[in-house]
Every structure is written in structure tokens, then in C-alpha cells.
Amino acid sequence: MEFVDGVKKKEAVGIAEILEGDYTGKRVRLNGAVHTIRDMGDVAFVILRKAEGLVQCVYEEGITKFDLKSLKEECAVEVMGTVKAEERAPHGFEIRLEEIRVLSQPAEPLPIPVSKWKLNTSLETKLALRPVSLRNLRERAKFKIQEGIVRGFRDYLFSQGFTEIHTPKIVARGAEGGSNVFKLDYFNKKAELGQSPQFYKQTMVGVYDRVFEAAPVFRAEKHNTTRHLNEYTSLDFEMGYIDGFEDVMAMETGVLQYIMELLARDYKKELDMLGVTLPDVSRIPAVRFDRAKELVSEKYNRKIRNPYDLEPEEELLIGRYFKEEYDSDFVFVTHYPSKKRPFYAMDDPADPKFTLSFDLLFKGLEVTTGGQRIHDYKEILAKMEKRGMNPEDIASYLMIFKYGMPPHGGLGIGLERLTMRLLDEQNVRETAMFPRDVTRLEP
């Protein structure tokens, strides 16, 4: 009988191994995709693309046992050669090639110059060709940084006693209500795609006190803007035994501080590649919704048209105000009007027209919505009644209040928006791996 007993060391090495070990002058085996070939006649530079970066290989006529003409960009290869220090090469070394073995051949040349530093193509073209445009070093760096954001989110919350949960995306009814839900037929029952894990994460606060989930959410918004996606990754957490929504803002600040530390430590290469300066999150100003409107109205001489709503332009101005006055890229806007928040938001006892809630703006864009939730059964029933909602429609959610829930609150962070602002991108599609919008369902 044959047995499998785990991962074995292979002969082929990685970039990190070469950098860490004393490989200079030694023969190595290495695999990768042919990123570019620069043929200079007797010698040629063959640049390999690996997950960790580029490797410069030097082909020498008569020494390398291979016909260079049969090598194309995007061939997958395994090469054998000698490591030589070369400060002008990526990572400070190159490989003098002895052998090249082609593992796989492309059928056609690339439709866009993936190996260029900047892809000078339209967003449309980039997205249509996403499966290959992501092979560009700077394109893929964006999603490596996005990986870091999610890792930081999870690792920090684990350290704070949170439990990770997995909740269903096919639901009987969305948490937010309204018309922006995708509907589907579920074995002859009406179902929807979850707009948010709201009901489930609150439910799980009754079980684990503190929970989080990083998972897809779905919004059938018909507007095609630079900041909307119809499917996105939501970083959600919910925590019990809070003294107020300030505890939720403090936790988010902790999350952001940890994410920036992690990015600075483990994702420096990608940050440098994209020229990203990490924002200062040592302290984030917090301002009331109504006060924020006044501040920008005064400073930028702008009339307040609707005291109960924030227009995107106002959000931008609030961002600008706090950058100018406090040098902060982030600002918490608190106490949103009750009519703009879902039924489960806790109204402010001091003035029930407003809620104990907040948004976090990052360079003038909402990247988080959060707040304290109602935990009392009678209170939530009363609020539903006032809004003309039928408790029977969400009986299995209301069950948690009927049988007791601690005071709690939480938030949802839009991963793609946070990444977009961090990378100073102008369109959220730039920071969604395979974006879904009103016209885009592929790739």
C-alpha cells in the first residue's frame, strides 16, 4: 500500500530560499512563468515571474542547452543554472542558465503587455481581460494588499476574543430590506441573497459574545457608480456587553491600527510597488452627523439642503475638512438620523430622531457602517410596528430578543472600498478581483 505523509521538500527552490541561503555559485532548479525575453544576440535575459517576484535568468548561446526561439512569454518553465550576485537584477541575483525545460506553452501571444510596469489600457479592457491582466505585477500587488487587510482583520479580532462564523448567503429575507435584493427560486420557495450577515451575526452574539465573518454580500443596486459593486466582501463583526457604540468604534480603530502594522511589516514590497503611504490611524476624530454638516457648510460655504441625509459631495467635504483641520484621512461620523438607518438600530434616548450609530469615512468615502443595536424584545417590536413591519416575517431572528440578548453592536466594512481608498484608486472595480456590476457578470 502507498501512503501520503505530507509535503516533501522539492528540488526546485524559491526566491526566499536563494536570498536566505548561501546559494551564490551554486546550481539551483527554479520554476516560473516567462515574464519577458530580451534577446541581445549571444545572450538573452529571460525574466521569470513567480508569486514572490521576478528572477533574472541569463541565457548564453552555446552554454544554455536550449533553442531560445522555442521560448515564448507566458511559457511555464523549470530552469537549472548557477546563482550569481548581480546588484542590477531583482533581489540582487541572477541565474546563469544551463537548462530550460518548458512545462507548458501558451497557444497565443498575450493580448496586452502584461510585463509592462503600468498597463496603459482602459479599465474596461483590463476588466474584460482580468484573467491575464492580473498577471501584471502592479495589478496583482493590489490583491496581495487586500489579502493583508483581511488577515489583519481576522488576526486582530481573534486576539480580542472573537469567534469566526460562517452564515448562510441564501436567506428567506434580507436584513436591510428595500428593493436592492437579488431574488431566487429556492425549491419553489421565494429566497434572497443576503445583503448582510446582520441577523446571523447578532444571533451569534448570544452564543459567543463576540463574532466576526469575512464573506460575500449581495446588493442589487441599479446605480453604476465608481463606488458601488453588486457583490462585495464584507468584513463584519458584532460584539456583546458593550457600554455604547463607542466600544465598536474603538474596536474598529484597533483593527485598523493592526492592519496598518501588518501591511507595513509583511506587505512592504507591494506597498512600495504601488507607492502607497499608509494612513495614520493612531487616533481617529469622531463628529456628530449634524455637527459635521454644519462644519462643512460653514467652512466651504455650502447650503445644507437636507438635514437628514449626507450627499456623496458632503462626505467628500467632511473628509477634506478633517484632513485639513486635523490631518486625518479617517473620520467617524456619529448619530445618523433614525430614518436613514435600519429598524434594528438603537435610537438615541436623548433624541430618538438620531441613532447610536456611525459611519467611518476614509478620504471622504463611507467604508464602514456600524452602531449599537436594539437588544430589548419589546423595543424592537415597537420600532417594527412604527415602520409598518410584520414581526412574523422575521420570527426566527426576533427569537433572540424574546429569549434574551446582551447589549451589543457591530459594523460592516466594505473590503473593496477600504482597499480602493488605501491605494488611492478612483474606481472600486480596480480593487475587486472579479467585479460584479450592473453590466458585468463575467469574467
Add this chain to the structure above:
Amino acid sequence: MEFVDGVKKKEAVGIAEILEGDYTGKRVRLNGAVHTIRDMGDVAFVILRKAEGLVQCVYEEGITKFDLKSLKEECAVEVMGTVKAEERAPHGFEIRLEEIRVLSQPAEPLPIPVSKWKLNTSLETKLALRPVSLRNLRERAKFKIQEGIVRGFRDYLFSQGFTEIHTPKIVARGAEGGSNVFKLDYFNKKAELGQSPQFYKQTMVGVYDRVFEAAPVFRAEKHNTTRHLNEYTSLDFEMGYIDGFEDVMAMETGVLQYIMELLARDYKKELDMLGVTLPDVSRIPAVRFDRAKELVSEKYNRKIRNPYDLEPEEELLIGRYFKEEYDSDFVFVTHYPSKKRPFYAMDDPADPKFTLSFDLLFKGLEVTTGGQRIHDYKEILAKMEKRGMNPEDIASYLMIFKYGMPPHGGLGIGLERLTMRLLDEQNVRETAMFPRDVTRLEP
């Protein structure tokens, strides 16, 4: 201006702090849900439930400033009292109560005895009341262990150079084809819910060499069995530059070894609570599909009815065979028949009726499907043609082969099934937080 600068230490402490610090004889503040109240007359034991476990609090008539009659199970409370060593109490200490502050009251008593060690209720009742039945210590322990499985999966793959990806769940066409897809209307276009991230993870191998995703997948299977869910969490990885599907099996073995180590180290409390013995995964036998059928046919005197399919009973017998003969709970069954595998599976050049693929059985249940994939453009077109498939339907996927892909393979692990077998549960609904099946869309 007010500023938020991160998480502040609160006065209320947790169980771990009491255990680690020298708190005996000291006054502490602590919050939690009232799990049970045992009234003995002059004294009463009030057991608090926290995320980390139970805390025994002692109410003493005349000393504790509180009217015990106003305390109910599932009240959320903050208590103040003195820590006293008490070896018969959970964690070896109790709190002599001075004050109790009720943070929140339930409206009704619990419909099931959540605080009992075993919930002696039917699965139906447990699932219908999931929002509160999960508050039972043993019920919630299952999903804590599930958290550990996902953590182990991710952490091990990070250590092996994998990149985490987030791929869309609303897709133009499912990866597996067939009739078990949920359809939805996407802005007047036909769309489906992803049955698997297959196309996307293969695409991202061209970008990052090695990738993984832990995310929901959707299967509109009409059969209502003990091992099927219509939505589940799939632990997927895909890796480039493999020498064969054996590399994928080796990586999965590494993943399982790491998961078991992590569970033994960080989830011992939950494993003990559920009486779980972790399986030995130091080596996992691998057997060909056709040979496995012969082995069980010989040993258990069972006729081979269909040489190209494995019946669930045969899977169980293969599991039994390898337990009896090799004392292994796991077995890799390799070289599945080509007609039973999707078009992207690589056929065995030695006998194209079979594929370079495998399933992993855990105690006779398929918990993983994986294998090497076709990477050559002409080869995949030829296989699609043989199956009567139209390449234009999946042009954006085929793009990756046209422009070059390394040899690669990967797998998908069903999280709920793996948890089910690990915990020796008889129904996969026991290990899905909020299961979705043919009749169940709520809670």
C-alpha cells in the same frame, strides 16, 4: 474634537484573566448571560455563561445587594464580587456576589433547556430553534472546533506560500455544469450561484502560483440526505508547478496534520467536551479507484455492479477496509473514471478512461475531491468538444489556457462534512451553523 484611539482596558474581566492573574480574595467585575440559577434558600448558585466557559457565582441572602427573584435565565448581567478558590466550580474558582446589575431581560423563558449538558431534543427542534439551541455549551463547541479547522487550513497554506483570494459567487455559468445550479435574474441577464470557485482559483494560479479560498458554494441538489447541504463552506486550494496530483494529496495531508495539531493545542476544551479523539493523519493510504472496488468486493463478498461508479455503501466499505487493515480513518481513492469527473480534469495518459484525480474519504465519507487539471489549451478544447460543450460559453475561463498556464491541480474540502466526521455526527446538519436543505431556508 473627540478622538478614538483604540481598544481600552475595561473594568470587567474575563475568565482567562482571573486564571492567569492573582485574583483570589480580590474584587472583580464580570459580565455574562445567566445560564442557570440554583436557589438553595439562603444561598443560590448563579452560573454565568461567557464565550470562554462558565463561571460559578454565589448569591448570599443579605450579602448580595439584589433581589434574586428578579433574576431569570438568559438575563445579561454584570456582577461584582470576590474571587474565591473552589475546586468543584468550573475553572476552580467562584465569585462571591456583592452586586448584580441586569443589563437586559428576556421576554419569555427558553423553549428548550439550553443549560442541560445534552439537549434531548430532536434535530428538527434543535434546527428550528437554532438561534437559542446554539447557546448550549456542547452545541456551540462544535462550531468552535469548525473555526479551528478553517484557521488551520488558512494558516498552513499561508506558511506554504499560498495567497488568499475572494472570488464572485454570482456567476454567468457554474463550474460543474449539470442541473444542480441555483438560477437568478441578474439585471435581466441569466446568472447562477457558484457551485465551486473552480474557474477562478485556476485563473488565479496564473497570477499567484498558489491560491486558496474558504467561502460558500451552492448546489441545488434535490436529494435530502444526511450528507448533503444546498449551501456549504468549501475549503478550496489550487497550486501550480505540480509534478502530479500526488503533490495535491501531499499538501492536503499537510493541511490535515496542521489542523489536528492546532485543534489539539487551542481547542482542547471543546474536544474534551464533545469526547472527540483526533484521528491519526501522520500517513494516509492511497488506493486506485478500481483496486479499492476489488478490495472491498473480495473482503466483504460484494458484487461490483458498476465499475465506473462508487455507491455510498461502497465508500463506507472502503472506509471500513482501511480502518480494519491499516487502522486509518482516512483513505485517498485515486484515478476516478473520466466520465464521472468534470471536463477540466486531466485524463491519465496511461489509460484515458481514468483521471489523475482523487477523493479523500474520512470514515467512509467523501470529504474532498481534487486532482490535476488540464493546462493545455488544445487539450481542454478537445475534451470539451468530445463532451459536446461550446467553448464560447466559457471563453473568459479558457483565456487562461490560451495565454499560458503552468501544470496545476487542487481540491475542495467540504467543511461541514469534515467537521461531521471529526465529531462523529450522523447528520451534516449538526455541523452547519444554519443549514440550508431542500425544505430549510430559515433560520
